[in-house]
Amino acid sequence: MRIKRREFLKVSAAAAGAVALQGCTKSPTLNAFAETRTGAESEAAGKWIPNTCQGCTTWCPIEIFVQNGRAVKVRGNQLSKANDGYCCVRGHLILQQIYDPDRIKTPMKRTNPKKGRKEDPKFVPISWDEAMDTIADKIMELRKNNETHKFLLMRGRYSHHNTIFYGHLPRMIGSPNNISHSSICAEVEKMGSYATEGFWGYRDYDLDNMKYLITWACDPISSNRQPPNSIRRLHKVLDGGTVAAIDPRMNNTAAKAHEWMPVKPGTDGAVAVAMAHYILVNGLWNKDFCGDFKDGRNQFRKGATVNEGDFDEKHTNGLVKWWNLELKDKDAAWAAREAGVDRAQIERIAKGFAEAAPNCAIWYGPYMHPRGSYAVMAIHSLNGLVGATDSEGGLVTGMGAPSTAYPSFAPYQDDIAKANAGQTKIDQRGYLEMPAMARANPGTGVVCNNVANAILDEDPYDIKVAIGYFNNFNFSGTEGARWDKAMAKVPFFVHCVPMFSEMTYFADIVLPSALHHSEDWALVSSKANCYGHLSIQQPVIERMFDVKGIETEVTWLLAEKLKDKGFSNMYDWLSKEYKDPETGKHPSNSLEFAITATKMRSQKAWDPAENKDYKGDRPNGWEDFRKKGIVNSPRFTFRQKWANGFPTETKKFEFYSETLKKGFETHAAKYNVSVDRVLELTNYAARGELAFVPHYESPEDVRHGSRREYPFDLIDMKSRLNREGRSANNSWYYSFKKCDPGDVNQEDVVQLNPDDARKLGISDGDMVRVTSTIGSLTVKARLWEGIRPGVVAKCFGQGHHAFGRIASKDFVKAEPRGANFNEIMPDDYDRITGSTARNGGFTGVKIEKV
Ligand SMILES: Nc1nc2c(c(=O)[nH]1)N[C@H]1C(S)=C(S)[C@@H](COP(=O)(O)OP(=O)(O)OC[C@H]3O[C@@H](n4cnc5c(=O)[nH]c(N)nc54)[C@H](O)[C@@H]3O)O[C@H]1N2
Numbered sequence: 001m002r003i004k005r006r007e008f009l010k011v012s013a014a015a016a017g018a019v020a021l022q023g024c025t026k027s028p029t030l031n032a033f034a035e036t037r038t039g040a041e042s043e044a045a046g047k048w049i050p051n052t053c054q055g056c057t058t059w060c061p062i063e064i065f066v067q068n069g070r071a072v073k074v075r076g077n078q079l080s081k082a083n084d085g086y087c088c089v090r091g092h093l094i095l096q097q098i099y100d101p102d103r104i105k106t107p108m109k110r111t112n113p114k115k116g117r118k119e120d121p122k123f124v125p126i127s128w129d130e131a132m133d134t135i136a137d138k139i140m141e142l143r144k145n146n147e148t149h150k151f152l153l154m155r156g157r158y159s160h161h162n163t164i165f166y167g168h169l170p171r172m173i174g175s176p177n178n179i180s181h182s183s184i185c186a187e188v189e190k191m192g193s194y195a196t197e198g199f200w201g202y203r204d205y206d207l208d209n210m211k212y213l214i215t216w217a218c219d220p221i222s223s224n225r226q227p228p229n230s231i232r233r234l235h236k237v238l239d240g241g242t243v244a245a246i247d248p249r250m251n252n253t254a255a256k257a258h259e260w261m262p263v264k265p266g267t268d269g270a271v272a273v274a275m276a277h278y279i280l281v282n283g284l285w286n287k288d289f290c291g292d293f294k295d296g297r298n299q300f301r302k303g304a305t306v307n308e309g310d311f312d313e314k315h316t317n318g319l320v321k322w323w324n325l326e327l328k329d330k331d332a333a334w335a336a337r338e339a340g341v342d343r344a345q346i347e348r349i350a351k352g353f354a355e356a357a358p359n360c361a362i363w364y365g366p367y368m369h370p371r372g373s374y375a376v377m378a379i380h381s382l383n384g385l386v387g388a389t390d391s392e393g394g395l396v397t398g399m400g401a402p403s404t405a406y407p408s409f410a411p412y413q414d415d416i417a418k419a420n421a422g423q424t425k426i427d428q429r430g431y432l433e434m435p436a437m438a439r440a441n442p443g444t445g446v447v448c449n450n451v452a453n454a455i456l457d458e459d460p461y462d463i464k465v466a467i468g469y470f471n472n473f474n475f476s477g478t479e480g481a482r483w484d485k486a487m488a489k490v491p492f493f494v495h496c497v498p499m500f501s502e503m504t505y506f507a508d509i510v511l512p513s514a515l516h517h518s519e520d521w522a523l524v525s526s527k528a529n530c531y532g533h534l535s536i537q538q539p540v541i542e543r544m545f546d547v548k549g550i551e552t553e554v555t556w557l558l559a560e561k562l563k564d565k566g567f568s569n570m571y572d573w574l575s576k577e578y579k580d581p582e583t584g585k586h587p588s589n590s591l592e593f594a595i596t597a598t599k600m601r602s603q604k605a606w607d608p609a610e611n612k613d614y615k616g617d618r619p620n621g622w623e624d625f626r627k628k629g630i631v632n633s634p635r636f637t638f639r640q641k642w643a644n645g646f647p648t649e650t651k652k653f654e655f656y657s658e659t660l661k662k663g664f665e666t667h668a669a670k671y672n673v674s675v676d677r678v679l680e681l682t683n684y685a686a687r688g689e690l691a692f693v694p695h696y697e698s699p700e701d702v703r704h705g706s707r708r709e710y711p712f713d714l715i716d717m718k719s720r721l722n723r724e725g726r727s728a729n730n731s732w733y734y735s736f737k738k739c740d741p742g743d744v745n746q747e748d749v750v751q752l753n754p755d756d757a758r759k760l761g762i763s764d765g766d767m768v769r770v771t772s773t774i775g776s777l778t779v780k781a782r783l784w785e786g787i788r789p790g791v792v793a794k795c796f797g798q799g800h801h802a803f804g805r806i807a808s809k810d811f812v813k814a815e816p817r818g819a820n821f822n823e824i825m826p827d828d829y830d831r832i833t834g835s836t837a838r839n840g841g842f843t844g845v846k847i848e849k850v
């Protein structure tokens with residue numbers, strides 16, 4: 001079917017709004033899009049080109065409709081089993097991102113040597129050649145002085161190719177410092193399933209067969225890690241089962257759920273242990289998974305210690321220990337007081353959840369709180385207690401997708417590089433008071449937000465050359481003023497981004513990045529709906545500006561320059577080890593390198609010689625893979641872990657975590673201190689054996705600000721329209737803001753319960769000053785019953801002063817539009833994982849009308 005361009009523009013303009021809100025592309029006026037898939041394709045008729053969206057961590061396979069060289073529409077990849085061919089509302093913002101007039105169009109260099117939030121960098125355009133030459137000079141200087149470890153590479157979002165740029169390049173130069181944003185993202189969350197079942201990652205859910213879903217500190221139909229799938233399937237659980245949402249704020253899921261429990265921030269652990277108590281006392285635990293009393297009589301009675309020898313455990317470890325150490329006294333009445341919720345509701349949800357088992361799941365969020373690790377452990381333990389983990393209709397670890405290994409860089413790493421890559425990392429991970437245990441392994445978790453402190457303190461050393469890409473830590477890190485100071489101190493900083501941003505303000509060189517979803521070559525893997533996938537990123541439009549792919553093209557250009565200056569190892573590595581799997585040809589320029597790397601990495605997925613035994617999709621060659629854009633894995637097979645054991649120390653689901661204990665003991669031994677001393681220094685309350693079981697720790701001791709002076713708990717959330725921190729310069733972001741419950745269009749508002757507002761004499765729309773222990777921000781008040789009294793909430797992502805003309809109030813004068821609460825959230829951590837605190841109301845604030 002053909003459609004005249006003028007007519008098409010007319011319908012698409014009208015339909016875009018409606019479509020964006022429904023997350024659905026099946027509007028009849030848009031059938032041109034559907035029909036071109038099978039029909040003949042021409043430039044004017046347009047065609048769908050597969051790609052991958054990384055607007056959030058769902059990493060959706062998508063397709064972009066391109067007509068006369070212009071990207072005009074976005075939808076989910078029709079072949080995707082993770083999203084059934086739908087994208088979420090934010091997918092549509094891709095179009096505005098591509099055609100954003102404020103994009104950086106050429107490399108630039110700073111001409112104002114002074115750096116600061118209010119210092120205009122006075123950027124001037126330069127060529128790629130000059131930019132790369134300057135960067136190579138700085139790196140050669142480090143090599144000459146044998147201080148290559150003073151090179152720092154910081155990463156936000158990334159594709160598989162981050163292995164080349166972020167993983168290998170620093171180690172080729174000779175630096176241990178590749179710092180990802182993971183610990184300002186969601187690392188705490190991973191500890192919930194790691195400490196219990198040895199899985200460090202995000203879970204997947206079998207919504208089709210689920211009878212009871214608890215969403216806990218997250219909002220799956222709006223954010224978290226699979227909105228298109230949740231939007232498509234939540235109704236099944238709503239119709240055929242029960243949905244309960246636990247969140248101080250009536251989020252999107254809560255607005256549709258059967259139950260909303262507006263818990264007091266930071267007290268979720270109390271509710272979780274009380275639910276466990278209820279389940280045990282009422283004999284509702286899963287006997288097939290956890291086992292039973294030898295004589296079949298339930299001895300779990302409130303207050304009564306149980307003899308471990310009386311219970312036969314099956315796939316779990318330490319259920320009775322957990323009961324004795326933590327659960328026996330903690331009933332729903334206690335938790336109701338602690339969490340400020342209804343006792344009957346705690347019991348009702350615990351009962352409904354356990355009775356639906358194992359067709360049930362708790363879907364929980366990052367819980368980035370100074371005591372978050374134990375809260376998520378307590379929450380995730382419930383998934384084990386009822387046998388929902390690894391069960392049909394429950395939650396699963398999820399499927400991977402085929403991938404071919406990258407060539408090793410080791411043979412090309414010289415002695416300087418080897419020696420200096422082994423130096424202590426800049427983020428202070430593994431220091432006594434910062435165990436940063438990724439996978440319960442001390443000193444292996446990144447402590448992203450602490451890099452600012454480390455740079456300022458020059459501890460363990462100073463940083464001389466830094467590169468950042470796809471990140472904006474001055475905006476996204478809490479207590480961002482630290483990042484402003486730190487980045488002002490770094491003598492040479494390169495920022496690789498498509499948009500000007502708060503962090504770019506401190507750059508000496510700006511490299512305009514190709515957009516991941518439409519201009520670059522890469523691969524991404526993700527999962528949802530019990531399927532995994534490998535999905536392609538490929539150019540769908542001709543680049544309008546002088547942009548390049550950062551992870552591949554920039555690596556190549558840098559390697560070339562370093563070779564010219566006498567350090568050829570990187571160039572040799574890239575040019576000799578990478579070759580086209582079909583033609584055997586080695587790349588000879590940066591773009592060829594990007595394509596070659598993409599073909600190599602995905603070879604197992606598309607090469608008929610390599611994929612013949614794969615049980616998932618098997619494209620017939622590279623061109624076929626490009627055309628389809630995706631390889632779906634087979635569906636997840638349940639109960640394999642029940643049968644074969646969990647990857648924990650005991651091979652069981654650990655209510656008593658030998659896995660976490662080993663981590664703590666290793667760390668304590670390194671410093672020759674007791675585990676209790678580590679707990680004290682990391683701001684945890686547990687001592688002794690309690691530290692190894694999921695338990696509740698009060699948020700009060702780690703709250704910043706006294707209740708008297710700062711009576712409100714501050715929380716924030718992601719807007720439905722947030723492409724992480726990256727969509728605030730799109731006008732649609734502001735036009736449709738109202739799609740977040742309690743929010744309004746065109747504004748940035750702090751949500752406040754009307755009862756609280758009345759006491760403070762605040763009316764809807766008043767400007768209010770929000771003050772924490774570290775600063776104040778002024779923002780508009782929005783009165784809303786959907787927020788628990790005593791709590792104030794605001795969506796993250798607004799308050800940019802340097803992101804473009806829509807995101808800022810005055811871009812030229814660097815005046816923010818709205819407020820970025822990271823400026824008033826104190827720098828603090830869940831030190832077990834090294835994660836930045838932002839949830840759980842750890843920031844106390846006071847509110848005053850201005
Ligand atoms: N208060 C508060 N703080 C938070 C959060 C919160 O909810 N509340 N969320 C946290 C979370 S979960 C995360 S993950 C972090 C995210 O924070 P960061 O990792 O810092 O990333 P973003 O701010 O999302 O985006 C950073 C930059 O990416 C650039 N960019 C956009 N598209 C592309 C592209 O295709 N290629 C390249 N190279 N660059 C691109 C943009 O110009 C932008 O400046 O923020 C965290 N900070």
Ligand SMILES: Nc1nc2c(c(=O)[nH]1)N[C@H]1C(S)=C(S)[C@@H](COP(=O)(O)OP(=O)(O)OC[C@H]3O[C@@H](n4cnc5c(=O)[nH]c(N)nc54)[C@H](O)[C@@H]3O)O[C@H]1N2
Binds near residue numbers: 251722
């Ligand atoms: N729309 C959208 N979706 C996204 C992203 C995005 O930018 N926009 N980013 C992606 C990324 S990078 C990440 S890491 C994930 C994370 O996204 P989510 O898993 O959704 O988590 P956050 O938005 O960080 O967590 C905030 C939620 O926790 C609630 N909350 C805060 N404190 C407490 C508390 O003490 N108790 C309880 N029960 N609830 C609390 C807030 O009200 C809010 O609903 O989302 C991904 N999905």
Ligand code: SF4
Binds near residue numbers: 053055059060087
């Ligand atoms: S923003 Fe997230 S959920 Fe939405 S289309 Fe992109 S990756 Fe998928």
Ligand SMILES: [Mo]
Binds near residue numbers: 057184185186
């Ligand atoms: Mo994140």
